[in-house]
Amino acid sequence: MKKTIQIPLGSQHISLLEPIRFKFECENEKIIGVDADVGFVHRGVELACTRSFEFKQVGYVVARVCGLCAITHSLSYTLAVEKLLGYVANDRIKYLRMLMVELDRIHSHMLCLAHTAENAGFEALFMQIMGDRELIMDVQEAISGNRVQFDYISIGGVNRDLTPELVAMIHKNLGVLTSKIDALIGLFDNNWSLSLKYKGVGVLRLEDAYTYNALGPLARAAGLATDVRAETSDFPYEDIGYKMILESSGDIHARNFLRLREIVNSITMCQNIVNNLPVGEIQEKAKGKPNGEAVVRVEAPRGELFYLVRGSGQNMLDRVRIKTPTFSAIPAMIEVFKGAEYADAPAILASFDPCMSCTAK
Amino acid sequence: MFKSMLEAFLNLFRPIRTLKYPAEEIVLPSGYRGLIEYGIDACIFCDKCEKVCPPGAILFYQNEDGTKTYRYNPWLCIYCGECVRACPKPEEALWQSETKQLSALKEEGANEGWFVWEEACKQSREAYATAKKSAKIQNKSEE
Amino acid sequence: MRKIETTLTTLLRDIGAFYEAKKWHFLSVNGIDLGEGKIELQWIFSQYGVKDEVVIYYALSDYETPVPSIVTLIPSAFMGEREIVDMFGLSVDGAESGLYLDKDSLAHPLRGES
Ligand code: SF4
Ligand code: SF4
Numbered sequence: 001m002k003k004t005i006q007i008p009l010g011s012q013h014i015s016l017l018e019p020i021r022f023k024f025e026c027e028n029e030k031i032i033g034v035d036a037d038v039g040f041v042h043r044g045v046e047l048a049c050t051r052s053f054e055f056k057q058v059g060y061v062v063a064r065v066c067g068l069c070a071i072t073h074s075l076s077y078t079l080a081v082e083k084l085l086g087y088v089a090n091d092r093i094k095y096l097r098m099l100m101v102e103l104d105r106i107h108s109h110m111l112c113l114a115h116t117a118e119n120a121g122f123e124a125l126f127m128q129i130m131g132d133r134e135l136i137m138d139v140q141e142a143i144s145g146n147r148v149q150f151d152y153i154s155i156g157g158v159n160r161d162l163t164p165e166l167v168a169m170i171h172k173n174l175g176v177l178t179s180k181i182d183a184l185i186g187l188f189d190n191n192w193s194l195s196l197k198y199k200g201v202g203v204l205r206l207e208d209a210y211t212y213n214a215l216g217p218l219a220r221a222a223g224l225a226t227d228v229r230a231e232t233s234d235f236p237y238e239d240i241g242y243k244m245i246l247e248s249s250g251d252i253h254a255r256n257f258l259r260l261r262e263i264v265n266s267i268t269m270c271q272n273i274v275n276n277l278p279v280g281e282i283q284e285k286a287k288g289k290p291n292g293e294a295v296v297r298v299e300a301p302r303g304e305l306f307y308l309v310r311g312s313g314q315n316m317l318d319r320v321r322i323k324t325p326t327f328s329a330i331p332a333m334i335e336v337f338k339g340a341e342y343a344d345a346p347a348i349l350a351s352f353d354p355c356m357s358c359t360a361k
Numbered sequence: 362m363f364k365s366m367l368e369a370f371l372n373l374f375r376p377i378r379t380l381k382y383p384a385e386e387i388v389l390p391s392g393y394r395g396l397i398e399y400g401i402d403a404c405i406f407c408d409k410c411e412k413v414c415p416p417g418a419i420l421f422y423q424n425e426d427g428t429k430t431y432r433y434n435p436w437l438c439i440y441c442g443e444c445v446r447a448c449p450k451p452e453e454a455l456w457q458s459e460t461k462q463l464s465a466l467k468e469e470g471a472n473e474g475w476f477v478w479e480e481a482c483k484q485s486r487e488a489y490a491t492a493k494k495s496a497k498i499q500n501k502s503e504e
Numbered sequence: 505m506r507k508i509e510t511t512l513t514t515l516l517r518d519i520g521a522f523y524e525a526k527k528w529h530f531l532s533v534n535g536i537d538l539g540e541g542k543i544e545l546q547w548i549f550s551q552y553g554v555k556d557e558v559v560i561y562y563a564l565s566d567y568e569t570p571v572p573s574i575v576t577l578i579p580s581a582f583m584g585e586r587e588i589v590d591m592f593g594l595s596v597d598g599a600e601s602g603l604y605l606d607k608d609s610l611a612h613p614l615r616g617e618s
Contacts, residue, residue: 056413060441124369145394145440151394154443154446159446210525304531306548321534323532330583331582331583360604
């Protein structure tokens with residue numbers, strides 16, 4: 001007689017925001033085997049980038065890969081093309097780009113925290129965090145002119161500048177948010193029912209993080225010191241107070257805590273950027289046609305985003321390779337699920353912060 | 362633990378967090394990226410806006426007398442503003458307003474109607490190009 | 505970015521000698537269509553804690569030659585391998601099709617026309 005039963009999670013499930021299907025092989029309550037199916041929303045973006053759009057337009061196409069990390073996608077693509085054109089942005093452009101990326105990280109991490117809280121059965125906390133997240137969404141909307149699709153970065157610069165009113169708004173909202181995040185840190189640390197659901201659940205060991213090439217918050221929560229912000233020199237992150245944040249226990253609690261601490265770090269960075277904004281033009285001319293091959297890595301909220309762009313001096317590119325963070329995190333995710341209880345699966349899944357529209361692109 | 366219970370209790374007496382939309386208007390921040398607007402008088406018909414537009418939301422129809430007609434699909438537009446940055450006469454010929462586009466009705470033919478128009482524009486160009494060519498040949502043979 | 509040429513037959517040996525789990529982060533497998541039935545395959549690595557160190561192993565091949573799988577060396581590579589199976593219609597040992605496309609899909613979007 002067969003001892004195991006198969007329980008699917010997804011592709012539509014109340015705890016999932018996006019279509020992904022896990023097939024769990026369960027022995028009683030324990031998960032012993034996992035199979036993941038991620039291709040429900042494949043849209044062929046890589047193909048469209050080389051067949052239908054010219055290289056100047058592709059930045060706006062790749063921004064549509066994902067709603068949450070729209071800015072990191074267009075940034076990585078733009079950086080890759082700028083490398084091919086031999087153009088280096090001035091400091092003001094770099095700072096403004098970093099500002100948007102860090103704001104994006106704050107609100108994406110908050111979404112993940114809210115979602116983990118909801119999947120652990122804490123609906124009120126979900127609402128509260130989502131409400132606070134609006135503070136950042138408002139700032140981003142005011143800076144870029146749109147709430148989700150920022151279209152802020154273009155080849156050779158950024159599209160809008162900061163005005164004094166915006167600076168005041170950024171300071172005000174970040175100030176309010178700091179106190180809210182402090183309260184959340186206390187809550188996630190001390191709340192008894194949350195710790196029941198989080199502590200020691202969904203552990204990724206450091207060894208496994210190395211073996212399965214975990215990345216982003218997932219790896220850092222397990223103690224693996226990897227962060228693209230520290231591993232590339234495209235942006236002067238050290239100058240604006242970047243600190244690598246590490247946890248060691250690798251469970252859901254560690255991932256949540258890591259995200260909270262990264263939010264605090266990002267808030268500091270944003271304030272530093274706004275206070276020390278260099279002077280300069282926000283749009284410069286980047287002339288020529290992309291010729292050659294360039295790779296770009298950018299730390300998206302969920303981990304490393306990788307772009308490889310190859311052009312041959314024409315308006316159409318030869319290849320745009322997009323490797324998204326969740327895509328590479330799936331082997332590590334599968335490892336975490338093995339040995340966990342089925343009932344914990346939604347909370348574990350939410351703590352990975354999976355982004356399916358990125359993965360399937 | 363008790364702190365969060367106290368918080369939860371106090372929340373009963375705090376003001377409501379949500380917006381009262383639609384009873385109250387939502388105030389958008391200024392600089393909202395809205396519809397693209399066009400001023401025919403200043404336009405020099407350089408077609409730059411048509412070329413840069415990522416989704417192809419601006420098209421020019423080539424009339425037989427050599428003039429062009431501007432056509433814009435507000436539902437296809439992604440409001441990126443590339444066209445305005447490309448335009449040699451921004452603010453006069455082409456500018457971005459703060460108006461929001463409402464969803465399309467079926468009669469407005471946001472998709473099918475636009476496909477027809479795209480085809481028509483393409484054909485008008487080709488027809489104009491061939492007409493010009495044959496006129497040139499004629500001119501030459503007359504000489 | 506450093507590019508190191510390899511061939512499909514020596515791939516496992518080269519990557520086996522090169523890869524250390526605690527030093528290198530495996531990024532992805534990538535394919536680039538070169539036209540006329542040729543393809544360039546790439547295995548991309550980056551180093552932990554070192555700035556701008558990306559190493560790309562690449563091999564030139566065609567669509568018919570089966571590609572060896574590196575999952576024995578790098579267990580997380582199976583996702584990338586399944587992706588190139590779908591997108592280019594290559595055959596990789598042990599990698600199933602059907603990650604993005606239908607299992608029996610005949611079209612391979614990124615494969616060049618020829
Ligand atoms: S705003 Fe962007 S999408 Fe809209 S018409 Fe202009 S270029 Fe096209
Ligand atoms: S870019 Fe400006 S001037 Fe040129 S065709 Fe468009 S609207 Fe007219």
